[in-house]
Amino acid sequence: xxxxxxxxxxxxxxxxxxxxxxxxxxxxxxxxxxxxxxxxxxxxxxxxxxxxxxxxxxxxxxxxxxxxxxxxxxxxxxxxxxxxxxxxxxxxxxxxxxxxxxxxxxxxxxxxxxxxxxxxxxxxxxxxxxxxxxxxxxxxxxxxxxxxxxxxxxxxxxxxxxxxxxxxxxxxxxxxxxxxxxxxxxxxxxxxxxxxxxxxxxxxxxxxxxxxxxxxxxxxxxxxxxxxxxxxxx
Amino acid sequence: xxxxxxxxxxxxxxxxxxxxxxxxxxxxxxxxxxxxxxxxxxxxxxxxxxxxxxxxxxxxxxxxxxxxxxxxxxxxxxxxxxxxxxxxxxxxxxxxxxxxxxxxxxxxxxxxxxxxxxxxxxxxxxxxxxxxxxxxxxxxxxxxxxxxxxxxxxxxxxxxxxxxxxxxxxxxxxxxxxxxxxxxxxxxxxxxxxxxxxxxxxxxxxxxxxxxxxxxxxxxxxxxxxxxxxxxxxxxxxxxxxxxxxxxxxxxxxxxxxxxxxxxxxxxxxxxxxxxxxxxxxxxxxxxx
Ligand SMILES: Nc1ncnc2c1ncn2[C@@H]1O[C@H](COP(=O)(O)OP(=O)(O)OP(=O)(O)O)[C@@H](O)[C@H]1O
Ligand SMILES: [Mg+2]
Numbered sequence: 001x002x003x004x005x006x007x008x009x010x011x012x013x014x015x016x017x018x019x020x021x022x023x024x025x026x027x028x029x030x031x032x033x034x035x036x037x038x039x040x041x042x043x044x045x046x047x048x049x050x051x052x053x054x055x056x057x058x059x060x061x062x063x064x065x066x067x068x069x070x071x072x073x074x075x076x077x078x079x080x081x082x083x084x085x086x087x088x089x090x091x092x093x094x095x096x097x098x099x100x101x102x103x104x105x106x107x108x109x110x111x112x113x114x115x116x117x118x119x120x121x122x123x124x125x126x127x128x129x130x131x132x133x134x135x136x137x138x139x140x141x142x143x144x145x146x147x148x149x150x151x152x153x154x155x156x157x158x159x160x161x162x163x164x165x166x167x168x169x170x171x172x173x174x175x176x177x178x179x180x181x182x183x184x185x186x187x188x189x190x191x192x193x194x195x196x197x198x199x200x201x202x203x204x205x206x207x208x209x210x211x212x213x214x215x216x217x218x219x220x221x222x223x224x225x226x227x228x229x230x231x232x233x234x
Numbered sequence: 235x236x237x238x239x240x241x242x243x244x245x246x247x248x249x250x251x252x253x254x255x256x257x258x259x260x261x262x263x264x265x266x267x268x269x270x271x272x273x274x275x276x277x278x279x280x281x282x283x284x285x286x287x288x289x290x291x292x293x294x295x296x297x298x299x300x301x302x303x304x305x306x307x308x309x310x311x312x313x314x315x316x317x318x319x320x321x322x323x324x325x326x327x328x329x330x331x332x333x334x335x336x337x338x339x340x341x342x343x344x345x346x347x348x349x350x351x352x353x354x355x356x357x358x359x360x361x362x363x364x365x366x367x368x369x370x371x372x373x374x375x376x377x378x379x380x381x382x383x384x385x386x387x388x389x390x391x392x393x394x395x396x397x398x399x400x401x402x403x404x405x406x407x408x409x410x411x412x413x414x415x416x417x418x419x420x421x422x423x424x425x426x427x428x429x430x431x432x433x434x435x436x437x438x439x440x441x442x443x444x445x446x447x448x449x450x451x452x453x454x455x456x457x458x459x460x461x462x463x464x465x466x467x468x469x470x471x472x473x474x475x476x477x478x479x480x481x482x483x484x485x486x487x488x489x490x491x492x493x494x495x496x497x498x499x500x501x502x503x504x505x506x507x508x509x510x511x512x513x514x515x516x517x518x519x520x521x522x523x
């Protein structure tokens with residue numbers, strides 16, 4: 001459903017991505033791994049329209065979305081849960097979730113989607129009137145994912161959802177992500193937590209210095225000697 | 235000291251402070267959402283005064299009734315300035331954001347000069363000279379109406395930001411621009427509306443001020459300065475702080491005339507600014523930023 005071809009992205013004169021190509025199929029879970037500064041977040045920013053590639057193209061459900069605005073891309077059903085959560089700190093949890101639904105269909109089904117979000121994250125329901133800025137890091141991550149779900153995405157992109165969470169919470173978050181994928185949503189997950197990410201995904205990409213260094217089914221990557229050595233510390 | 239006079243000045247200060255508060259709320263809203271200081275704020279207020287002046291002279295409609303028109307016109311002016319100029323400079327360093335807005339102020343000021351000439355104009359409005367007495371003090375009816383409408387306008391703005399769908403989007407964009415883009419909010423359009431609303435409040439303040447003081451093209455600087463002092467007093471980006479700050483400045487300026495000649499008004503407002511910068515630089519209600 002998503003097809004990125006030969007994408008070059010620059011920050012000013014600095015080239016961050018070199019000919020990145022990747023695909024995400026219908027209902028598929030894909031992880032993108034790589035160490036710090038390799039271009040993982042940049043890849044997601046380009047797909048969600050925050051940055052525009054200088055070369056290459058991005059197609060989604062057969063449509064060229066390379067030059068669309070972030071808003072248009074959300075409307076088409078791609079939701080980007082960014083690095084660092086980026087919740088609205090002075091808005092309440094409820095208002096944050098409401099802000100996740102910006103377009104007629106998601107707004108119409110808002111109440112129903114919110115019930116689903118509370119199903120995944122009962123903790124959010126207990127804190128509806130609390131300002132998002134006063135939530136713990138883990139709760140903010142739940143809120144960011146919940147807010148991303150409110151737009152009824154067909155493809156959800158998660159940027160390091162487990163960063164800074166306690167081991168127990170990491171388990172919970174990955175369980176929920178797995179549940180979300182089982183509801184039929186395609187997922188693209190960026191992770192430093194390579195083992196967890198590959199465990200719940202079908203395929204994986206390894207980014208090195210802004211280019212795809214390795215790709216393949218998750219099982220193969222998990223047993224690949226390079227991946228084991230560089231990312232799993234084995 | 236004359237107690238009756240002091241009471242009289244206190245009342246006048248509060249009433250004028252409401253209008254200071256209103257224009258400062260607009261400046262604070264613009265800063266809170268976009269992070270830019272609208273250096274054309276006072277000039278927009280002057281244009282608001284001239285618009286209600288024009289309507290009064292041409293159609294005979296009282297400024298209190300033409301207030302929505304003045305506010306609406308300045309809303310459009312703000313919307314256009316944001317969409318053509320300010321949206322392009324949001325990522326510039328702060329020092330570079332100053333110039334385009336100062337330039338806007340100069341353009342507006344000279345447009346006023348072009349259209350209406352340099353003369354002071356003081357229209358006589360229906361309620362211009364009406365008063366009533368409250369104990370020993372005399373209250374101007376037009377000041378009381380201006381104050382009440384200023385408070386009503388401010389409350390309406392608060393409610394709009396708190397409850398309406400657009401208001402929530404404005405607060406979201408002010409809180410986290412990246413987050414707002416990612417949920418699909420059209421942030422540029424929300425910015426346009428926010429600047430328009432901030433401008434509309436100062437336009438409304440202009441209409442309210444028209445019956446109280448003669449209008450001339452060069453008043454803008456003083457109004458910008460006043461609004462700026464009030465916003466710093468209340469805490470940058472804090473709307474409630476702006477309202478309270480307006481009342482404080484109004485009362486301080488007014489009571490200071492007991493001791494100082496009225497022409498030294500600016501000394502008082504800047505003195506207050508210096509004091510607040512020394513003892514509480516984040517403003518009375520400031521916490522964030
Ligand atoms: N706004 C920016 N301006 C300039 N350079 C940037 C910017 N954002 C990222 N970069 C650079 O682009 C490269 C890729 O950054 P990116 O954020 O995509 O890395 P990442 O793989 O997500 O890393 P991390 O795991 O630390 O989040 C890095 O070298 C980074 O320094
Ligand atoms: Mg990153």
